[in-house]
Amino acid sequence: MVALELIKAAQSGDRDALIALLREIESHVYRTAYYILGNEQDALDASQEALIRIYRKIDSYEEKALFKTWVQRIVTNICIDKFRKTKPTVSIEEHEMVFATGLLVEEEVLAAYVAKDIHDAIDKLPPHHRTVVVLRYLQDFSYNEIAESLDLPINTVKSYLFRARQQLQSLLQDYQKGGVRG
Incomplete structure (x- = not known):
């Protein structure tokens, strides 16, 4: 299945398609969160929050935007909210x-x-x-x-x-x- 088929199947209630879709994007979500937030724990928290939000809002995705930009908007907004709440620590492993x-x-x-x-x-x-x-x-x-x-x-x-x-x-x-x- 290609991503568009996964998205449509997930939106129609196919739980397996939704899980496959989330697995397909989870590394991209984490990578974005890690580079924005600067540390592993905050990135894991933000990634988890983003994936949950995507899970809950998959029905609201419309094909007007690319799926990856819709996903990046969600993870970026979560990271920006985390910046507002706490100042991140800088670390690299x-x-x-x-x-x-x-x-x-x-x-x-x-x-x-x-x-x-x-x-x-x-x-x-x-x-x-x-x-x-x-x-x-x-x-x-x-x-x-x-x-x-x-x-x-x-x-x-x-x-x-x-x-x-x-x-x-x-x-x-x-x-x-x-x-x-x-």
């Missing part, structure tokens, strides 16, 4: 970093520092900038999909991304000078 095969130990260590610095820089962005960066560069959403997911004008999305890139450039300026932060 090195065991989650993926290294290209064949790297020397020194290169792996350097890659770990670079990855951590990039994640730390993204975590320092304001929530609305972090969200558009996550959707654009980690979830590979188009500008239109981001605008639709966040219910923002496309020019606002472009502005947020522009400002976020400026902030990241400033936060990661040591790399432009050839150095590694540590």
Whole structure:
């Protein structure tokens, strides 16, 4: 079954289709939540809340929007609500970093520092900038999909991304000078 068939079956009350649909999207939901919130526990909480909300509101999904943008809107709104309630903690776990095969130990260590610095820089962005960066560069959403997911004008999305890139450039300026932060 393709996703559209799963959606229609889930909307018609097919419990197995709904479970299959939720399983298909759960890793994307978690990834978005993790990169927006910055830590595993908050991401797990937000993911669970998003999946429950999707489960309860699957009947309200209309094909006017892409399913993935509808899902991202739900998880993003939940993450933004969590930001309003508490300030997130910044953490990254090195065991989650993926290294290209064949790297020397020194290169792996350097890659770990670079990855951590990039994640730390993204975590320092304001929530609305972090969200558009996550959707654009980690979830590979188009500008239109981001605008639709966040219910923002496309020019606002472009502005947020522009400002976020400026902030990241400033936060990661040591790399432009050839150095590694540590």
